[in-house]
Amino acid sequence: MNTLFNPSAITAVALNTLREAVRNKVFGTLALFSVALSASSLVIGEMSLHQELRLTQTMTLFAASLFCVIITIYSSVTLFHTELERRTIYTLLTKPVRRWEFLVGKTMGVQLLMTGVLGLLTALSAALIVYQGGSFTTQIAAAYFTLWLQLCIVNAFAHSLSCIASPLLAGFSTLGIFIAGRLHDELVSIQRLLEDQENPASVIVDLIRPLIPNLASLNLEREAVYQLALPSSYLVSATVYALSYALIVLLFGIAAFSRKDLN
Amino acid sequence: MTDTVLSVRDIAKTFHVGFWRRKVHAVRGVSFEVRRGEVFAIVGPNGAGKTTTLKMLTGLVRPDSGSASLFGAPTGGLEGRRRLGYLPENPYFYDHLSAPELLRYYGRLHGLDSATIAERSAALIRQVGLEHAENRPLRKFSKGMRQRAGLAQALINDPELVILDEPQSGLDPVGRKEVRDLIFDLKRRGKTIILSSHILPDVEAVCDRVAVFNKGLVREIGTLHELTSEKTVYVEILVRGLDASSPSLQGLTGLELAEPRGGVLLLQMRGDVDLRATLDALHAGGASVESVTPHKENLEDVFLRDTVDPSTEEE
Structure with missing residues (x-):
């Protein structure tokens, strides 16, 4: 009997993706670097003028952002393309697994991986902050949570673009989207400036801006470091925005992948 | 319950390759049926369209035209895949x-x-x-x-249906034999098997019916008995006591080839020669006959007949 979807297949693909990533040497090296960069904040903090705590907060969050995005893009693109290049996908999609279930499983596997990595880096950051005599505040916790939400969007883009592009193109395009998303507020300023100058390029910026995810609004580095209060409904709306955005991006990927010939 | 496990009707697939999207007609309209419990072999040279056809049957590639049904439902569906086992090349x-x-x-x-x-x-x-x-x-x-x-x-x-694309590729003779035994075992258990292979003697040993593919088309399809004729194509005679330049070979009717092989002389005669007269002539010339082997048409002959392009044969 055909059910609407096969949760055991999605779980199996997700867990296999997670296991494959964990056993990958490049992933281990990247994870080690992120831990080393976070830990180096203690040494660098010593060189600052009594800004040890602030530096630790900034550096650990920066290290988490940088390495988590790199690991997400690397894992998503390589693990997906490895299935195509090594043709493991032939044996997989001739089992009773729908193509969208495969893509969702792959995406979930990478997201599980990133949840683990980010959890580890969050714990390391908390330990370093406490060691410096500070406290791991709600704002810092919220900053790590919204980083996880950003990774959901990056992950969805990396997988969807992998369905239509080469690994290199998919990886760099996703990185470009991440950077543009982080500079979303600057894009608004640029568009206003171009509009004031009656420059026709303002129309192009105006057209592409809504398509780029507003990752700037999910970046709480300032709030975390300066302990700025967050509106009460912020986390709910941020979660709804990020997950909806990731879902829509993934739907485009599913549409492309379901029409793809695996020759 | 239907006796037909797989039915393929005029499926075709064209790929667009390279920067200029050059058309490559991989499969040009192929039709065949596979019955329950049989071992059905697909043979053909590289690029004949065998693997693309198998991929269309498993849902990995979508046909441009035509239709194919597996267990009575369109191929690529979940129900069909539940009852299918697939080994890619x-x-x-x-x-x-x-x-x-x-x-x-x-x-x-x-x-x-x-x-x-x-x-x-x-x-x-x-x-x-x-x-x-x-x-x-x-x-x-x-x-x-x-x-x-x-x-x-x-x-x-x-699975009820097992599709094996070049299952003996990379295996040593022992491994090949084990695969043959496995196929026999699956057949004994009532499974239907579709097999694509280049190893023609193994195909001959295990299959019930064969489809010969070339250039994206099915050239011939049928049982081995239907595809091969019963007539003797050539006769191999191994003799001692003569060499390739012996005068007694000059008058031998139907001689196609005479060459030394491991201390004996191999004579290849036309299939329709008078064997008794040939053997008498050899004895008269002082030869001692070691063996006489008539060769009937086999799958390799059918393969060559259907796939070798006469325009390139003389090159």
């Missing part, structure tokens, strides 16, 4: 897994419970001879061992 699996982990993974994709997976996995690993490498990751497997792991994954769901 030159399979490659997840490097990080061991054979039991691989089978557990594929078993889960089939929605099997843990007990069934454990039971079938152990039996299949034994059947394909991988017990000695149970704890070894697949990245340390040889090509032949990967092929065996591939056969095991194709059978994890105890």
Whole structure:
């Protein structure tokens, strides 16, 4: 009997993706670097003028952002393309697994991986902050949570673009989207400036801006470091925005992948 | 219950390759049927459209035109895939897994419970001879061992139809024999098998019917008996006491070839020669006849007849 979807297949693909990533040497090296960069904040903090705590907060969050995005893009693109290049996908999609279930499983596997990595880096950051005599505040916790939400969007883009592009193109395009998303507020300023100058390029910026995810609004580095209060409904709306955005991006990927010939 | 497991009607597939999107007609309208319980072989040279056809049957590639049904439903559907086992050509699996982990993974994709997976996995690993490498990751497997792991994954769901694309590729003679035995065993258990292979003697040994593919078309289809004629194509005679320049060979009617081979002389005669008169002439010339082997048309002859382009044959 055909059910609407096969949760055991999605779980199996997700867990296999997670296991494959964990056993990958490049992933281990990247994870080690992120831990080393976070830990180096203690040494660098010593060189600052009594800004040890602030530096630790900034550096650990920066290290988490940088390495988590790199690991997400690397894992998503390589693990997906490895299935195509090594043709493991032939044996997989001739089992009773729908193509969208495969893509969702792959995406979930990478997201599980990133949840683990980010959890580890969050714990390391908390330990370093406490060691410096500070406290791991709600704002810092919220900053790590919204980083996880950003990774959901990056992950969805990396997988969807992998369905239509080469690994290199998919990886760099996703990185470009991440950077543009982080500079979303600057894009608004640029568009206003171009509009004031009656420059026709303002129309192009105006057209592409809504398509780029507003990752700037999910970046709480300032709030975390300066302990700025967050509106009460912020986390709910941020979660709804990020997950909806990731879902829509993934739907485009599913549409492309379901029409793809695996020759 | 229908007796036809697979029905293919005029399916075609064209790929667009390269920067200029050059058209490559991989399959140009192929039709055939596979009946329950038979071993159906697809043979043909490289680029004949065999693998593309098999991929269309498994849902990996969509046909541009035509239709194909598996167990009465369009190919590529979930129900068909539940009853199907597929071994692709030159399979490659997840490097990080061991054979039991691989089978557990594929078993889960089939929605099997843990007990069934454990039971079938152990039996299949034994059947394909991988017990000695149970704890070894697949990245340390040889090509032949990967092929065996591939056969095991194709059978994890105890399928009714097994599609094997070049299952003997990379296997040594012992491995090839084991695959042949496995195919016989599957046939005995009532499974339907579609087999694509270049190893024609093995195909002859196991198949019930053959389709010869060339340039994206089915050139011939039928049982071996239907495809080959009963007449003798040529006769090989091994003799001692003569050499290739012996005068007694000059008057021999129907002689096509005379060459020394390992201390004896091989004579290849036309299939329609008067054998008694030939043997008498050889005896009269002082030869001692070691063996006489008549060769009838086999699958290789059919293959060559259907696939060798006469325009390039003389080059």
